[in-house]
Amino acid sequence: MKRIYLESFLGLIILFVASLIGYEVIVYQLNTDYDYLLEEHEAQAFHEFIYPIYQEKGEDYTIKQLEKLATSSHMLLVAQEMTHLPPEVRVVFDESPALNTAFDEDRNLWFRFEPNSPIFKLSENPNSPIIQAIHFDDNVVWVFFLAGFAIYCVLLIWFLSRRIRTLEKVTIDFASGNFEARAETTSAKAVGSLNRRFNEMAEKVSRLITSNRMLTNAVAHELRTPIFRLQWQADLLADTSLSKEQNKYVTSIVEDIDEMENMVDELLYYAKMEQPDAEIQSSQISINSFIQSLLPRWQRETPITISLLESEISDTTTLVDQKLLQRALDNLLRNAMRYAQRDITLKIRAQCECLCIDVHDDGCGIDETDWPHLFDAFYSAHKSRNKNSSGFGLGLAIVKQIVELQNGSVSVAHSHLGGARFTICLPKIDSSLSS
Template sequence: MKRLFLEFFIGVVTFFFLCIVSYVYYTEVYTPDYELEVEVRHVHGAMRLLDEIAEVQGQKRADEMFADYASNNLLSVTPISWDSPTLSPEIVNEIKNHGAVSFDDEYSYYVVYGNLKQIYLLAPDLSFSIWEKLDFESDLLWAFVCTGFAIYCILMMACLARRFRALERVTLAFADGDFSVRASEKAGMRLGRLNSSFNQMADKISGLITSHKQLTNAVAHELRTPVFRVQCQLEMMEDSGLTEEQHRYVAGITDDMAELEQLIEELLYFAKLERSAIPLNLSTRLVSDWLRKLVSDCQRDTDKHIELECDTRVVACLDEYQLKRAVSNIIRNAFRYAEQRIDVQVSCDEQRLTIQIDDDGIGIPEQERARILEPFYRVGTARDRASGGHGLGLAIVSQIVARHQGRLEIGESDTGGARFTLTLPTEPSDELLTAETTAL
């Protein structure tokens, strides 16, 4: 954002000064200096008067009047001979024809009068402070113009920055999953049609996502009834004198239906988490109490060794049920990929609780670590459907950590396997408490 406004400011300032330079160049090269021409005509008129005075009253009287003219106009007089090397032939001709020619500097002229024996250079007498004041006023004018332009640019940039920041906040909130936010379309907050275009896009995306969630939720609900009927019929078939081969088929179907029922349960739970239908039940407890029991329960379901390292004094305010589910999902996910062991380490400081879960399996490719948190996404390696699961476990973990305003990071363990790090606040923030109160 800062770079954008800096580029805008530099571009506008450069364009402004290019316009000024172009104007000065055009007036200097392609158009006459009418102001200077008027001043030269004034001086020329004065010299013609001195010519008449010299003719009527003599050269001496004309010289006295010329000295008075120069003194009254705060000009210095420098005599120059006609053959002076500083005078080009063109200037000499101009002086002979017009009696007064402007010099390079403003208020400076070559003049002749009377007997035309001497050329005089009239130039500002710098002993008078008025010339410095004139220069100061000219510089002051430019200073006011540049300062005014800079202030205007800064105010415009501040106004645009305020509008861009407001739109940026809405965009980030929308990207974080708050699909209800919309950009303000008030006159003082609009950026052309950008705000309304963003709102139209947000409405369409929100509608699509809501429709998708409703469809997923409805399908999961509707599947429960036929799954239950199939399970009942399978139980009845087992009691109806089946052959050994038929029993094997029925057992396989039963296992598949159990897996389908688990998938439906995970779908419904994930859908509830997405729409915040499950409020956080925050309570302050010793982390080691529920974590040791969780690890013990998980150990009974695997032959891989699970090592827990947790200080018995660690206390945090969390939703124990949801966090147990998140940690359990990661540990059980590690069952399928760990070679021999799974390590769970817990550390805590004044503000953050960190739960780190490592396995010694094949690990997760770096380019896949962000995507495995998406629902049903699977890495195209040995971590595929053949290893079991439905692809919702880590998505649920991500939702639970986000609900706690925590952070989930995926990396590589010291043994080359996967490392999942959950970083959670030990105390709920005011925003989290407000959100949960509103949900209730």
């Protein structure tokens, strides 16, 4: 909003200055300047008024009267030599002997009684309090202009921001998963046609996402029955007398069916976590003790050494859903098991107001170009992590959903072991509050 305010304020000033310049060019330069023309007529009338006095009373008397007039009018009357005249005044008097009045660039009046008489300058007295007050008032007008522009911009931005904040709130609700959120389209709340266009977009996006979710859930659920039948038939087939080569094929079929079942389970779990009203049952746990309890189970799944480094912080208490956190850690550990060579290391550390869990592996690592998309559903890093070992592309997406449901974050970086480092950060609970 600050930027919009500054742009509006500068825009008004530029428009005002451009209007003044346009007025100056059109009225005074492209057409006759009637103000100057009137001043020249007044100057000529002034000379015609004083010239008879000059002829009748003489030069000294006329000068004294002019000095009185100048004093009363808060003007200055100064006699000047011909050599000290401004160029534009000298040109007038040299080239037009019949003219006895002229103006300089500052519109000060220069006059003489006749061609051979002294030349006088009649100008405002800068030391006069009245003249100073007039100039001050003229300058204050510009201050009022600027203040008026500033107040107008404040009111305009305030008026717009009220409506924009309402639309912004609806946008945030929609982005958070509330696909029923819609912007008000009444004239008192709408920002032009933007609210109506947003609602049209939200309606289309909502229908698309809802239909895709329904299709995914329906397909995943419907796949369970044929997969179960295939498993049952494959198990029956495996119990019959088969040749060695036939057994190999049956074993491969069973493995493929198990993989399909796991993929369906992942799809259903991902769909469940994608719901905005996913249930969270949070409780206070010690992350250190929680991970220690999971280490034996993880170690049974792989010959790779899995270790938890000793934490440098004494209090590792946080508020989380244990089942969801376990699922997130399971996904990260099994992801590391696919690519690690010898070691997987976990570390708990503090970062600002968060507790962070680092999962390091000594595998081939992940190219930085894949990092922004690594937690997207069905995305698989295509360079260092091939299709045969990359899973279904849902594991890390589920980790992100679980962590964000608990007001945390997950990220990826290079590991000091040479592979990848995945980090889960969760809000830390103060030990004084947990007692």
